[in-house]
Amino acid sequence: GQNIDQPTEMTATEGAIVQINCTYQTSGFNGLFWYQQHAGEAPTFLSYNVLDGLEEKGRFSSFLSRSKGYSYLLLKELQMKDSASYLCAVKTGANNLFFGTGTRLTVIP
Amino acid sequence: DVKVTQSSRYLVKRTGEKVFLECVQDMDHENMFWYRQDPGLGLRLIYFSYDVKMKEKGDIPEGYSVSREKKERFSLILESASTNQTSMYLCASSLVGDGDGYTFGSGTRLTVV
Numbered sequence: 001g002q003n004i005d006q007p008t009e010m011t012a013t014e015g016a017i018v019q020i021n022c023t024y025q026t027s028g029f030n031g032l033f034w035y036q037q038h039a040g041e042a043p044t045f046l047s048y049n050v051l052d053g054l055e056e057k058g059r060f061s062s063f064l065s066r067s068k069g070y071s072y073l074l075l076k077e078l079q080m081k082d083s084a085s086y087l088c089a090v091k092t093g094a095n096n097l098f099f100g101t102g103t104r105l106t107v108i109p
Numbered sequence: 110d111v112k113v114t115q116s117s118r119y120l121v122k123r124t125g126e127k128v129f130l131e132c133v134q135d136m137d138h139e140n141m142f143w144y145r146q147d148p149g150l151g152l153r154l155i156y157f158s159y160d161v162k163m164k165e166k167g168d169i170p171e172g173y174s175v176s177r178e179k180k181e182r183f184s185l186i187l188e189s190a191s192t193n194q195t196s197m198y199l200c201a202s203s204l205v206g207d208g209d210g211y212t213f214g215s216g217t218r219l220t221v222v
Binding site: 033035041043044048087091095096097098099100102 | 140215
């Protein structure tokens with residue numbers, strides 16, 4: 001079977017740093033994606049990792065360890081607008097993404 | 110700047126009705142997907158298509174069918190709607206081997222009464 005685990009909810013303070021973890025066991029691996037989804041809206045692409053290591057993109061960074069089946073999304077200098085769900089997804093074949101259930105992040109003043 | 114368009118944002122249908130959800134993309138993507146999203150279950154793949162007139166079952170195809178007659182359009186069909194198909198339906202498209210992942214539509218919130 002396939003499984004992606006991520007925390008259901010997290011709370012962090014404006015201006016702080018938060019790390020959202022994702023562990024996966026999938027039948028195939030062709031890359032790992034992070035998406036952001038605000039309530040009532042479509043998911044939007046944040047990051048893509050296919051090789052081990054850290055990918056940095058502005059305030060957001062994503063890390064991958066394929067041997068450990070582990071990834072994290074790091075959000076720095078948190079802003080209120082970062083309150084959203086963050087979805088971890090693994091590309092298991094040539095085209096398909098398998099999604100985790102998402103982590104709902106609440107940023108408080 | 111709309112790229113993936115779903116025909117309806119909200120839809121209410123009666124049990125037993127045949128329901129069509131339409132999705133159109135203007136990015137010339139080969140791949141198109143239909144997911145449903147439910148609280149606590151995340152996004153689950155219903156069907157996908159990697160070419161015109163081609164379709165593949167996803168993880169939860171029961172009670173659904175799809176049609177892809179043109180590259181830009183991918184339709185999801187609920188043959189006989191049931192209350193357990195009340196959900197948010199998301200369409201997405203992507204290029205083959207696209208490291209940028211999917212582009213999603215805004216979703217259709219379907220309620221079956």
